[in-house]
Amino acid sequence: MIKKIIRDEKFLSIPSTDCTQEDLYLYDDLMDTLKANSEDCVGLAANMIGVSKNAIIFLEQDGSYTVMFNPQILSTGANSYLASEGCLSLVGKRKTMRFMEIDVMFLNKNFRQKVRHLDGLQAKIVQHEIDHTKGILI
Secondary structure, X not given: OOOOOOOOHHHHOOOOEOOOHHHOHHHHHHHHHHHHOOOOOOEEEHHHXXXXXXXXXXXXXXXXXXXXXXEEEEEEOOXXXXXXXXXXXXXXXXXXXEEOEEEEEEEOOOOOEEEEEEEHHHHHHHHHHHHHHOOOOO
16 A cells, blocks of 8 residues: 655654564555556655654666565665765765665565665665664654
């Protein structure tokens, strides 16, 4: 179901709690909401749609989408850079430090543990969305 984008910075600053299998409905809500906002957005965190749960979605290079439950950055590459990022929940662009490469552990839609190595834009998006789950706003 397409959900309304939350813009309340106080709500968005609350760290999310881990997902359980009862939260798998977020897969469809995140997917539908990101697709509906695809002209302006490449990633979402569950708190951006009003649910303080540790779940994110992002656009892959091939145009598909990946939902991650309880994502955690395991490691980062040595190279960081100053990025300028926008967010559907916030007005304007803001600067923040990002890593060029990250390794992320997460649960997939079958609640199976996976590890992914991401670089470039996908690494940047996932770092942004994981920050959201921690209540960190750019």
